[in-house]
Amino acid sequence: MAEKTVIKVKNLKKYFPVRAGLLSSIAKGEEKFVHAVDNISFDIKQGEVYSLVGESGCGKTTTGRLLTRLEDPTSGHIYFHGKDIAFLKGKELKEFRRNVQMIFQDPYESLNPRLTVFATVAEPLIVHHIGDTIDEREDLVAKALEAAELKPALEYLHRFPHELSGGQRQRVAIARALVLRPEFIVADEPVSMLDVSIRSGILNLLLDLKEKFGIPYLFITHDLSVARYMSDRIGVMYLGTLVETAEAEEVIHNPHHPYTRALLSSVPVPDPYYKRKRKKIKGDLPSPIDVPKGCRFHPRCPFAKKGICDKKDPPVVEVEPGHFVKCHFAKDIPAMDEAMEAEMEENVELGEELLQETMNSSDEEMEIVEPQ
């Protein structure tokens, strides 16, 4: 079971400076920061999918961008196969980037409309000087396209993005990520912009690729049911911090952190029919600029205790082997009462049902869309 650690993140922070004038609460000359990622630690092992879940703005994408070094950290460490890559520069950074790839949310935006599929997928090969001849590159591109299930590759090579369906475009983005045979992939909400009926194809493709190539993923989603389906472990983020990490089933069935429980009781469900049943988490999400003192969840937490939760940043406690909770009362948060547990179970089941519907409604048109 003791798989090799591929990525180890330690005390990672990313603060974005906010300029005066953009926000009325900031006076001239005053320096304020968005605490997008604020001291998080976790690791991802060989062949593992680790999902980050949490509300919009909690820092998931920023974490992904830091791990692929599309963003420079403010401080902290990112060990890749044991080597700290957090502040690499120049040639070494380029070498690192060859080994890690990011798949973005929106394939309409991430693909250059003026480049053919071949040019898109071959670009990383050119940047990294891989393949000496056009034939060699064409061969590598074809293999990547076929791995992304765009077969036969020849049918796709000379197409432009507008000649492809949404699912096919995301597959091209995946092929582009695969062509360098990466050792680690960040997939940032890779299906949320796609039509429901084509989501299952992409999710299952990512799982197949993990099986086939043993590539570990950081999988980013706001949907706990999708995280559960995709991942070995789940990390729950709240306002830039990781509040709970454990194996996926453990997070779903034995959540300790009050925020995880709240999130589970409000599993995002896209169908308006279910909307009535959705429970909102108490209170508003605080600004990541003026984060609450102490535990940042305390203003919304039903168990918060004055003098502790509003004063001190909670430690991370290992409540059971491999199950970490950032809470002052991690070990003695009141057990859920029956009503709460039933409500959570009901929501989890609803999420599961909806996911099943999504997975069963696959009708991805793999035919070539004719140019308009």
Ligand SMILES: Nc1ncnc2c1ncn2[C@@H]1O[C@H](COP(=O)(O)OP(=O)(O)OP(=O)(O)O)[C@@H](O)[C@H]1O
């Ligand atoms: N380049 C930037 N400059 C300033 N602030 C930023 C920048 N990028 C992100 N932020 C801020 O950092 C915080 C975290 O953003 P991030 O995009 O990582 O969240 P997220 O969890 O991915 O949200 P979503 O679910 O909406 O995609 C937000 O408050 C966001 O506005």
Ligand SMILES: [Mg+2]
């Ligand atoms: Mg995001």
